[in-house]
Amino acid sequence: MLAIDTVGLRKEFGEKVAVADLTLKVQQGEIFGFLGPNGAGKTTSVKMLLGLTRPTSGRATLLDHPLGDRLSRAKMGFLPEHFRFQEWLRADEFLDLHGRLYGMSQQARAAAIPDLLELVGLGKRAATKLGAFSKGMLQRIGLAQALLNSPRLVFLDEPTSGLDPVGRRLVRDIIHGLREEGTTVFLNSHLLGEVELTCDRVAFIREGVVVETLDLHDTHTEQVHVTLRVGQPTPELLVALEQFGREVAMDDGRGRVSLTLPDESHLPGLAHWLTHNGHTLYELTPRTLSLEDRFMQIIGDHSGDT
């Protein structure tokens, strides 16, 4: 069973196409990162999946229920991008209210709320009004609200945007805990370092279209960036290297050459070819591309022109 299965979801706001074609499959238990530049359509996509915004066209199922099915939302959690809550409620009252809205029994609420407050580091703030909370504390209580019903599927729209380093580590740990319980997490984030540490798979969205998905565990098929230093780099060498990979370039006259291989299996062949063709090899440094490098490759030149 898929946690999320969408086909051609589209949202227009008048003339503006916020999401052109959202086609995604997210497995149960997956930690799924949703990446893209500002205004790419990440929040709009999440809002469509949660029934906050009605898609112009397309269809989707969540946890095998059709999009917008009310009761299936009892098994979902959501931390909105703009986390603002009733300032006049105390933290524990706030969670109790949301527990009621989830349809949880009195006992279930009483059991879950203190633990959750503890989990997000607000154990001592149960009786504080949300109006007296800092931004990061609000985001923490919002996260607690999203996890209150032990959901099967959680949507987190930039959950660490207001958090200190300790809080970010905390969210990472919480997500790891969710993975262990088999909960599916759909994570919007700009913090690629964190995404790299937490997600199983990521999708890149640009101008409302999913342009690529990547499996972050599958390092064998990942591109490798290689830096070479040889005795006498000649123009012929540069041309010859094109057979191994792309983006062959001479680096600033110090005899270094860089290129990008499709994956690491090409490395031994490259070293062999160089020595057998009379090049003295001083250095060969492979580096897998960071998620940020991939982001720049995929999104890079196109961002900002929307």
Next chain:
Amino acid sequence: MNIVLTIAQLTIRESQRRRILWIGLFMGLAFLTVFGLGFHYIILEFERFPDAHIPVREIALALQIAGLYVVYFLTVMLGILIAVAALSGEIDSHIIESIVTKPIRRAEIILGKWLGFAVIIALYTLLLAGGTSLIVYLRSGFVTPNLGYGLLIIFWQGVIAMTLTIIGGTRLSTLANGGLAFMLYGIGFIGGWVEQIGALFRNETAVDLGILSSLIMPVDVLWRHIIMLLTPASMLDSGFDGPVIFVVVSRPSEAMLLYAVFYVFALLLGAVWSFTTRDF
């Protein structure tokens, strides 16, 4: 139903925590104090210098209706003020996003808020209108006929204003919604006078205009109903159409009462529809 009650409870707690309830209560008590003192001294004056032509009960009726007029006005204001930011404020601040994504119907949110506000308006009417009538009774022994019915209509006037404000809040900003609600009240108020004066000079266009505005905002027309209800039949028979400043020239039709009931439920349905079909 559980969710409706949860939201209603939340709504009442909000107006309590944000001190709207307390300010309303405090102002209401202040009003009752002023009314009580004024009433006492005027009656005292009449007891000392009785006038054979004006019986005390007529004075008591006039003062009570004047008091209730203020209560009616305050109730309508309260109806608008408590509801004005109810939805638009939560939509603007994105608070609504974590609510409507719960496994609940959007209609339950509207009905819950409506119910919560209706309870507040009911308590407010009971305190102010009930208090006014109690003061009149304790000091002069006068009790108007149909008092409960009259109180119910004052309550409903507040509910009409509140429901109109709720439907506006599903789509408009708080400021625009508040402006609209007060303007509609103004239209209903002026429309009432246009109808009255039109009736006095037998101008049918003016009467029709008044009726039309009463259909949009049927509060002033209900107020004229209250005057007719609370004035004892014996006084009406003697050609008395309400106390001097509250003369009713054009007697409102009974159908208007029925209309006012259906109007609120139609507005409520409209609010549910408007809220259910919108994006956040």
